[in-house]
Amino acid sequence: MRHRAEYVAVRGLIAVVRFVPDWLVRAWGTALGLAFYTLDGGHRRIAHRNLATAFPARSARERRIIARQAFGHFGRLLFELLRFATLTPAQMLASVEVEGEERSRLAYAQGKGVLFVTGHFGYWELQAMVHALQAEPVSILARALDNPYLNQLLEDIRQRTGNTVIYRRETIRRVMRTLQAGRGVAVLIDQHIMSRDAIYVDFFERPAATTSAVAALALRTGAPVVPVFALPLGGGRYRMIYEHPVEPPRANSADAIREFTQRCTDVLEMYVRRRPDLWLWMHRRWRDEGGAPERVGGLFPPGDRDVVTGDRDS
Numbered sequence: 001m002r003h004r005a006e007y008v009a010v011r012g013l014i015a016v017v018r019f020v021p022d023w024l025v026r027a028w029g030t031a032l033g034l035a036f037y038t039l040d041g042g043h044r045r046i047a048h049r050n051l052a053t054a055f056p057a058r059s060a061r062e063r064r065i066i067a068r069q070a071f072g073h074f075g076r077l078l079f080e081l082l083r084f085a086t087l088t089p090a091q092m093l094a095s096v097e098v099e100g101e102e103r104s105r106l107a108y109a110q111g112k113g114v115l116f117v118t119g120h121f122g123y124w125e126l127q128a129m130v131h132a133l134q135a136e137p138v139s140i141l142a143r144a145l146d147n148p149y150l151n152q153l154l155e156d157i158r159q160r161t162g163n164t165v166i167y168r169r170e171t172i173r174r175v176m177r178t179l180q181a182g183r184g185v186a187v188l189i190d191q192h193i194m195s196r197d198a199i200y201v202d203f204f205e206r207p208a209a210t211t212s213a214v215a216a217l218a219l220r221t222g223a224p225v226v227p228v229f230a231l232p233l234g235g236g237r238y239r240m241i242y243e244h245p246v247e248p249p250r251a252n253s254a255d256a257i258r259e260f261t262q263r264c265t266d267v268l269e270m271y272v273r274r275r276p277d278l279w280l281w282m283h284r285r286w287r288d289e290g291g292a293p294e295r296v297g298g299l300f301p302p303g304d305r306d307v308v309t310g311d312r313d314s
Contacts, residue, residue: 003147003148003149003150004149006147006149006150007147007149007150007153010082010150010153011153013079013082014082014085014086017079017082017083017086018083018086022083022235022236025079025080025083025236026076026079026080026236028075028079029072029075029076029077029078029079029080030072030075030076031075032075032078032079033071033072033073033074033075033076034068034071034072034075035075036071036075037067037068037071037072040282043282044067044071044282046281046282046283046284047067047070047071047281047282048063048064048067050281050282050283050284050285050286051063051066051067051276051281053204053206053286054204054272054276055276066276066277066281067281069277070276070277070278070279070280070281070282071282073277073278074280074282077123077125080123080126080236081123081125081126081157082157084126084129085129085157085160089133089161092129092130092133092161093130093133093134095236095237095238096126096130096134096237096238096239096240097233097237097238097239097240098130098134098239098240098242099239099240099241099242100241100242100243100244101134101135101242103226103242103243103244103245104131104135104226104242105135107224107226107245108135108136108182108184110222110223110224111182112179112182112221112222112223112224113178113179113180113181113182113183113184113185113221113223114179114183114184114185114223114224114225114226115179115184115185115187115214115217115218115223115224115225115226116131116138116184116185116186116187116226116227116228117186117187117188117189117214117225117226117227117228117246117264117267117268118186118187118188118189118227118228118229118268119188119189119190119268119272119279119280120188120190120191120279120280120283121190121229121268121271121272121275121278121279121280122229122230122231122232122271122275122278123230123231123232123238124188124228124229124230125157125158126230126238127228127229127230127240128140128158128163128186129157129158129160129161129163130161130230130238130240131163131184131186131228131240132161132162132163133161133162134240135184136162136183136184137161137162137163137164137183137184138163138164138183138184138185138186139163139164139165139166139174139175139178139183139184139185139186140158140163140164140165140166140185140186141166141171141175141185141186141187141188142158142165142166142167143167144167163186166185172213172217175213175217176217176221179217179221179223180221186228187211187213187214189210189211189214189261189264189265189268190203190210190265190268190279190280190283190285191211191283191285192208192209192283192284192285192286192287193209193210193211194209197211197212197213198210198211198212199211199212199215199257199258199261201258201261201262201265202262202265203265203268203269203285203286204269204272206286207286208265208285208286209287210261210265211261212257212258212261214260214261214264215256215257215258215260215261215264216257218248218260219248219256219257219260224245224246225245225246225248225260225264226242226243226244226245226246227242227243227246227264227267227268228240228241228242228243229241229243229271231275231278232278243267246260246263246264246267247263248260249263
């Protein structure tokens, strides 16, 4: 009953945001995010702890402001995603500016597929939808939502412009086939990974368990790794950025997977430092329990475990 009620509520939001002005959509989203900041003490405390870890030199007041802004941003993200999904492809393209498009085009031209990496930063969901229109559809690696009705709704939104969603089962096999066909794969790299395939790299100068799959796939296939980010410009407009491909380490590097993963994480950290209000501070990114995992042995783990998305919670 709860799952059905949540689904009906979100469907109702979609029906409403289709007909209201952009400024009101953003205002409602901000209000929702700030309401969660006020009422959700658990995630508010996680955000404050994370910000204290990442920005120890900033005052407590500055960190509280960033936390409030981050909650407001994720409320806006929800409402703007629902609104964006009601637009026509032409309207979507008209609302964005693209920077570094040639980097994406050159990466595809290598014929080895492309690994597009980003984090829970800015408007990553909108970036994937626009990429399918502006370049070509990609496969999005994702973890299914607990609510099956909302998961189907989100999947429909993600696939509206031609993208496909890959869930846990047979993740590596499907990704390999996609790259071998010269297509793109989109991966989030800022989640805490709880499998033995995790690798620890520095994120804000503190070890964070991170997926090793992106580096392993890139080193195995030669697919370029292109970081992508979507920033708000105001007034319902967005800037979609394709960064320079991450330079792979030397093929004979003794710790190539860790080094490659660190380089990808460094690009994400650079953007989070520039706009900390756009990142998911309420996620438990740093966890010390259990110690660091062993180094990854080989490029791929046995079986079909989810080495890309990992097991995670908020």
